[in-house]
Amino acid sequence: MTIELPDVIAAYFSADKTGDARAISECFTFDAVVVDEGNTYAGREAIRQWMANASTQYTYTVEPFALEEDGARSVVTSRLVGTFPGSPVDLRYRFVLRDDKIAELEIVP
Template sequence: MSIELPKVIAAYFSADKTGNAQAISDCFTEDATVLDEGNTYTGRNAIRQWMANASTQYTYTVEPFDIAQDGARTVVTSHLVGNFPGSPVDLRYFFVLRGKKIAELEIVP
């Protein structure tokens, strides 16, 4: 199934596939927040470090397969397979966009 993602969300998943932490952080506003696995990361530097750590700790693939709107949030459901506990898993990515950037991202099972 092919879905059409907003440009910045597509760029986020594309950068995630290559493990490019800098390209991922560039998708976010300067003051963006990410909530993942009970942790909050605020600002591009913290977001870049979060992704750099995840990329070195685990090997995984992520495939978005569904998109929906939840108020102001764009919800993308993706299938993750890798060498992390609980693999494989479907995760929901709740994106809040501001202009052409991601202002908030929450990742939950």
């Protein structure tokens, strides 16, 4: 199933496929916040390091398959398959956008 994602969210998932942590961080506002696995990462540099570490710790693919709007959030449900415990898993990526960038991202089961 093909879904139409907002441009910056599509850019995020595209950069994730290539493992480009810098390109991923550039999808975010300078003061963005990411919450993943109970950890909070604030600011572009922390987000870049979070993604760089995730890319070296596990090998995975992510495939978005659903999009819904929940108030100010765009919620993208994606299938993650890889070398991590519990694979495969469907995760919800809750994005808040500001000025065509990602201001907040929370990743939850």
